[in-house]
Amino acid sequence: MxxxxxxxxxxxxxxxxxxxxxxxxxxxxxxxxxxxxxxxxxxxxxxxxxxxxxxxxxxxxxxxxxxxxxxxxxxxxxxxxxxxxxxxxxxxxxxxxxxxxxxxxxxxxxxxxxxxxxxxxxxxxxxxxxxxxxxxxxxxxxxxxxxxxxxxxxxxxxxxxxxxxxxxxxxxxxxxxxxxxxxxxxxxxxxxxxxxxxxxxxxxxxxNFNATSADVICYGTNVHPGTAKDKMVNAMNIAAQFQLMMPADETPETTQGYEGFYHLKSAEMSVARSELGYIIRDFERDGLEKRKTFMEQKVAELNEKLEKGRVELRLTDSYFxxxxxxxxxxxxxxxxxxxxxxxxxxxxxxxxxxxxxxxxxxxxxxxxxxxxxxxxxxxxxxxxxxxxxxxxxxxxxxxxxxxxxxxxx
Missing domain, CATH: 3.40.630.10 (Zn peptidases)
Structure with a gap:
């Protein structure tokens, strides 16, 4: 050997x-x-x-x-x-x-x-x-x-x-x-x-997990901060709001065994545009679909609260x-x-x-x-x-x- x-x-x-x-x-x-x-x-x-x-x-x-x-x-x-x-x-x-x-x-x-x-x-x-x-x-x-x-x-x-x-x-x-x-x-x-x-x-x-990647793109409006009153929309704040809508007890650091999760793995942040990169994991196909639907619902809620089109979700299935x-x-x-x-x-x-x-x-x-x-x-x-x-x-x-x-x- x-x-x-x-x-x-x-x-x-x-x-x-x-x-x-x-x-x-x-x-x-x-x-x-x-x-x-x-x-x-x-x-x-x-x-x-x-x-x-x-x-x-x-x-x-x-x-x-x-x-x-x-x-x-x-x-x-x-x-x-x-x-x-x-x-x-x-x-x-x-x-x-x-x-x-x-x-x-x-x-x-x-x-x-x-x-x-x-x-x-x-x-x-x-x-x-x-x-x-x-x-x-x-x-x-x-x-x-x-x-x-x-x-x-x-x-x-x-x-x-x-x-x-x-x-x-x-x-x-x-x-x-x-x-x-x-x-x-x-x-x-x-x-x-x-x-x-x-x-x-x-x-x-x-x-193994069923897997999907999810990109959440938040669109802001950048204006000089000195004249930003009622004009600026900070995409980073939108991104922060979205992340706070995710279940805090369904992340990699809080799950084990057959428990699935949402994992925020990356973030590219600016006032005009911020993008959050997630991976979604679940051992059951139905569970994965429910997680995808949950994220779609949260995007819809934010768009209704803010302004239609401020938040976009892109889902890509990775493996099953x-x-x-x-x-x-x-x-x-x-x-x-x-x-x-x-x-x-x-x-x-x-x-x-x-x-x-x-x-x-x-x-x-x-x-x-x-x-x-x-x-x-x-x-x-x-x-x-x-x-x-x-x-x-x-x-x-x-x-x-x-x-x-x-x-x-």
Missing amino acids: NELVQRFLRYVTFNTQSNPNNLECPSSPGQYTFAEFLKQELIELGLADVSLDSNGYLMAKLPSNVAYEVPAIGFVAHMDTAPDASGENVNPQFIEDYQGGDIALGKGDEVLSPIQYPELHKLHGHNLITTDGSTLLGADNKAGIAEIISAIAELIAHPDIPHGDICIGFTPDEEIGRGANLFDVEKFGAQWAYTIDGGPVGELEFE NMKEMVEPHPHIIELAKEAMIACDIQPQIKPIRGGTDGARLSFMGLPCPNIFTGGYNFHGIHEFISIEGMEQAVQVIVTLAEKTALRYQ
Whole structure:
């Protein structure tokens, strides 16, 4: 498994931070550079049908080693890292045999504390990889890539482990919601797949939010403040009124589990025009529609109070709950559970309070639940991963390939 860690360390040297302001695909040049590196690695492993298209989608296949027919399955991970924190000049730190307490990150004052992150209490004795406190780590999702490739290498090295066709797909721009936009499901060739993009060991997810983005545009009238009496309409005040109409107890910081929310994620403010950017989330389609209707009602109330046309709402559906597409195929989840249990891992089935490539792919005809990587605190400078967790992810992938082949024997 040392090669697993070495792979991961090589991968995090690539700055693959996606750029939401660039409409090209991939949205940053580092992603394509990384994809070219991975393409060569897959070729050297001896995989078949290795291809990298101009948009940065990398695919390959490990051919079946059994004489009978087994459905082709896939494993998917994304190459980009989140825009929330820098992914440049990542400098990983090793914490060997962690025994508790604070972990100092780099030379500054940043600390990884079990008080803030109590999951550290469950990782005593683990070997951890952290950041140096100045960047994210990139375990989301380069750990997934390293785990998939290491599992494929394990299957190649042990031809006695039966498996059908194993399809591999690495995507760009997942972190900005575009990872599945140009994914060629037919070319990929799998009947179902798994994203290796989860967190702690045991996570198995086939439910995610239904998601809509909502832009609230407030139009004001700008007049010199010295002569503004009865003339100026300050769009920032309108925006503030609208935000106060949103339920204070239905936000990300006040909800958990299956509870949905409204999240004000951005604001561009000026007197003449102010824009609020929201994301709306709900696990039920009806719940999402009710939330959208609620926002429409509040816009109508403000326009009636102020002046028609002062507030505009733009709603854009982003993705839907993959449960609708995965539940009709229960064997996909059962196989993943069997593989985890065979690896002495207790499956932790939980909803994703977010979205993944798997959600979009599921609605494109490729049912695609999500499996753990062993990482924590994604998208920020406190990100870290357990090496033992990464090793277990590799074991699950290998066992899942084997279990699938044996089921169809």
